[in-house]
Amino acid sequence: MKKTLISLSLLCFGNFANAQTETALNIQAPTDQIVSKHIYGHFSEHLGRCIYDGFWVDENSAIPNKGRIRLDVVDALKKIKVPNLRWPGGCFADEYHWRDGIGPRNERPKMVNTNWGGVVEDNSFGTHEFLELCKMLDCEPYIAGNVGSGTVEEMAKWVEYLNFDGTSPMTAIRKQNGMDKPWKVSFWGVGNESWGCGGNMTPEYYSDLYRRYATYARDYEGAPLKRIASGANSEDYKWTETCMKNIGAGRMWGLTLHYYTLPTGNWKTKGSATKFDEEQYFNTMKNCLRMEEIVTKHAAIMDKYDPKKKVALVVDEWGIWTDVEPGTNPGFLYQQNSLRDALIAGTTLNIFNNHSDRVRMANLAQTVNVLQALILTEKDKMLLTPTYHVFDLYKVHMDAKYLPIKFTSPDYTVGNNKIAALNVSASQDSTGAIHISLVNLDPKNKISINTSLGDLKWKTVTGQILTSANVTDINTFDNSNKIHNAKFSGAKKSGNNLKVELPAQSVVVLELK
Known part of the structure; x- marks a missing residue:
């Protein structure tokens, strides 16, 4: 009883x-302030069932698809006018070597996804597949480069492969792989969470490394890069201060910020996605509203070094993070999505809109089957979460004048x-x-x-x-x-x-x- x-x-x-x-x-x-459409961006990492069994179906799947890209998911995302999509991570980005994901799929090497579940990554979804997905969504790609385990040369050649419309070894390989003209990708992340899974660096070390990597990530004709530096975790204001001071406003388009709403405020036991009382609900909303203070303080530091607000604050990972659904792989971060999560989405997007003088890009984590997802799939079934419906409501703010x-x-x-x-x-x-x-x-x-x-x-x-x-x-x-x-x-x-x-x-x- x-x-x-x-x-x-x-x-x-x-x-x-x-x-x-x-x-x-x-x-x-x-x-004159504009609410950038890119505030309404999304994030898709090689994590759990986001790419595989989310966007990307089996070769012989009966689920309607185009080149293995799932069409019902694409159609749903086109309806909310997804402006950009971040890939391949996340933590995965700093162990991802892009040349493993090009060329004939049956010849691509397999790897272990050490960050997320220790599963085998077959690299069947790589650069060409991601950029085809973005084309189908009519959105801009946002690629996170590998600084943690990669090299300057590796990143430089990836940019060349993507953006150079001339004669070079990389363009020859691209043409051999079926893409004659470059994609001209603008948004380029120089590392991810370099303070943590991206290398456990100090802000001083990362700032120097950023300047080196960003130097060789070249602007090619018709394809100027919007270089985005790996910014702070939550309330790490020293990281922002160091990056703004050492990198300088003229060397980056944006600086990232990551903040997740934890119902309990505790990373070890975060709380249930579906079973919570009013006190737990209240604490979750209190933690969600901290985004206002965090954005305000980071923006104030940026204003010291960039009073003309040329550098965007890019909140490219945000959302509620709960315990995984019972019985699912803990490394896959699969969670349900309640009305509470929709209220978090609406609140957070209001905060970003009200700070759109500095916040000019953001990415909800993540798009399909992971964390605060817009879409959940189960074999041929698909559902739209309450969070999806908030983005459908709020798309009217994209590129509108701020009031x-x-x-x-x-x-x-x-x-x-x-x-x-x-x-x-x-x-x-x-x-x-x-x-x-x-x-x-x-x-x-x-x-x-x-x-x-x-x-x-x-x-x-x-x-x-x-x-x-x-x-x-x-x-x-x-x-x-x-x-x-x-x-x-x-x-x-x-x-x-x-x-x-x-x-x-x-x-x-x-x-x-």
Whole structure:
């Protein structure tokens, strides 16, 4: 009996959304600041079932595919207008040697993926396959080069293979492998997590190494590189300071930042993806909101050395990281995806939008079957997670003008602790339409919002909402549409003000025309 009561408390703490709090928003006129589409980027590593059994199917698979690239996954990602895709890692990038993944597949050497499960990597998915995937997705490739176990020559020749349209040994090999013209890849990561799995380096050592590697990663005609330095882990502000000081703003397009939301805050026991009570939910959201402070502090350090904000802060790994699903390979990082994860996605993207003067690229970890995935697959079955639906809602912000917002959030309180219940971002697209994304983290209380839009002109408001009865709710292969976007009718015009009744535990995107 006791176990049954605990189970009910885990599942139903968000069902009683009767109370209401109030706040006012003041949306400012647009500035020249743009919410870059690249904030909505994604990440696909050779990890678990992301590439193999995710994007890439068996040679004789009956699942609809083009050259082994799974078409239902491609179609779903095209719908949300994926702007860029990061590959081959992650930690895998710094043990990946690109020449093992080109040429006839039956002649490619096999290797052991020492970072993720110790499984055999057959290298059937390599450079040509990845760039064909990007072509099918109509997105820009973002390649992470091997600094940890690779050489300057290896990286330089990879760039040449990708981008040089002339006569050279690398272009001859590329043409032999079926690609006459170069792909002209711009986004180029110089290492990954060089403070950890990418080499356990000091920031001083990495800064010097970056300058060397970046020197030989050449700009070829029509293909200037956007070189991205391997930046800090979470709150390692010294790393950012050292890189900005020693590398210099003129030698890099971007500097990375990695931060994951851990429900418990503990890497050893991170917490369940689906079974959690309100206190655990609250702590997860508190950890998610730390992204605001972390981005703000790293950006302030970058401002010291780069006051014109030429260097992008590239948050190329973010998302919730939980314990793996019971019974799955712990090295494959397969986790379910609940309404809680959708609220994390909406909140984090609002933070990035509001810092789009510095955050100009980000990559959710990861796209298929790994960590906070957009898509889960099981043989021929595929489902879209609640997180996918948030990206579908938020695509309206891509490359739109940023609209600053002033407001005071109501509190979401559990015991003696409290966090901001509400987070918001807004933009205006090229047609003049205004989009406002709102997230209510409070699982029990709705929020009544009165919004002033100043001199911004509009006549109508429509909206969509993502919510469910419980924050623990998930989409499953037997019920793949339990959580999905729906029409929202809780917003109306009152004079030139906008009034919104924002339900508990919800993500809402409004369009004003």
